[in-house]
Each structure stands twice: as structure tokens, then as C-alpha cells.
Amino acid sequence: MDQLTTLLRGFGSRSILHQQAIVQSLGIPANDYISIDLLNELGPLTAGELANKTGLSTGTITALIDRLEKIGYARREKDPNDRRRVIIVPTYDDREEIKQAYQPLDKAMKELAQEYSEKELELINQFLAKAVSVLDDQLQTK
């Protein structure tokens, strides 16, 4: 069980390094762009929701969005369902350079997945989903 927490922390550290390498290779000025990659996963959110999800302060989020907007990686839009709300729409994941940057890792992880049966993958996916939700809880209590 100690091995598990070491592995999870080790996986986290390497994810940080991998994202840092991507950010550097793309020449994105704000290194802290890495901290809102989950904007892409969670879809358009308001700045307040993003602050809540990331555990970052709203001030930090505002500065981040400003930087991302400047380089065309996100934009602020009025929520079509509620014109009084402003949502942050991620626009980076469709970009060719982002796709290409993640492509080697995605390919290698898909090759790894092929070593496992469907049933085994189901267990691994279920575990990872729960681990993600544990991290979410931790972030929201910060």
C-alpha cells in the first residue's frame, strides 16, 4: 500500500515534468498554464468555478485567463444559457501543436493499455477515476 502512494506521487511528479516539457517546447510564456489543463477536461467554466476546481485564488485565475487569452488558448464568452454569466472557453486542445505535443505520450499509453484485458482495464479505469476524485476533494478543501 505504501508502494501505491509512492507510485501515485511518482506518477504525479513525472506528469508535472512532462507538462513542463510541453509548455517549454511550445514556447508558451506562462509556465503556470499547466495548472489549468483541466479546463479542457471539464469544459467551459466560470472563473469562480475554475478557482473552486483548481484550489487557486480567483486573482490567480484572472491573471491566468488573461495570459491564455493573449496567446489564443482560451477566451471569455457570455454563457449562452445565462447571458449574465461569463464562461472561460478552452481553445487550446484543438490546436495542432497541442495535439502533436501530447501524441507520443498518448500513443505510448495506448500501447501499454493493450497489454491488459478489457476487464483489467475496467478495474484500472475505475481506480483512476476514484483517485482523481480523491485529488478533487483534496483540492477543494485547500
Place this chain on the structure above:
Amino acid sequence: MDQLTTLLRGFGSRSILHQQAIVQSLGIPANDYISIDLLNELGPLTAGELANKTGLSTGTITALIDRLEKIGYARREKDPNDRRRVIIVPTYDDREEIKQAYQPLDKAMKELAQEYSEKELELINQFLAKAVSVLDDQLQTK
């Protein structure tokens, strides 16, 4: 399988945020300390080995070690086995504030692990070890 890569990326993003929150709560000046957390996992390494493992340039590593040394989180020592080599010894993981900062996450992950049988945990550990090694390969080709 797409779900797996999304989960792995999602886990990575949240690890980044979690480490950022820890760094902030500790008031560590260099935010990029997070990028060498694996120094703790891999034990004393030379600056060159650490650059290789992290995919960071030796210049970046030198500046990082300087900052960590300044706040007492690492120190440079002569390798006892080869006095011509200088190794970087991590000294942060024994610190009470670091232990306490990781404690709630470790506790929650151990609780999660208890939902699984020994055999299931073995599969999950084995998968995570392989995923870590995939990330290592990616970092070394950067």
C-alpha cells in the same frame, strides 16, 4: 482506452494543482520546486543525472538546486563512493511540514486502496509502475 488516457491526463493535472497548493501553503519561494520532487523518490543523484531524469536543462537544474539549498531542502555533497562526484541529497522529505502537507492525501489514497483486494492492488501497482516508466521514457527523449 480513450477514457484511460483522459483519466491519466486528468490525474496528472490534479497532481500539479495539489503540489502547487502544497508549495503555496509551505511558502516555498520557488514554485518550480515541484518539478524535482522525484529527487526524493530516486535518492541522491548528480546534477547531470537529475537533468537526464527530469528532462530539464543542467542550467535549470543548477538554479533549482541553488534555491533548494538556500531554503534547506537539499544539499550538495561529495559522493562517499567517488569523491570527485558531487551528489544532490534531498533533505525535505523528513521535514515535519512536508510530511504534514502530504498526510491528508496519503491517508485518503490509503483509504481508497482498502476498497481493493490484494490481487487487484497488485494489478493497479503493476500498471502504475509501467505508466511511470512510460513517462520516464518520454522525459528522456525530450
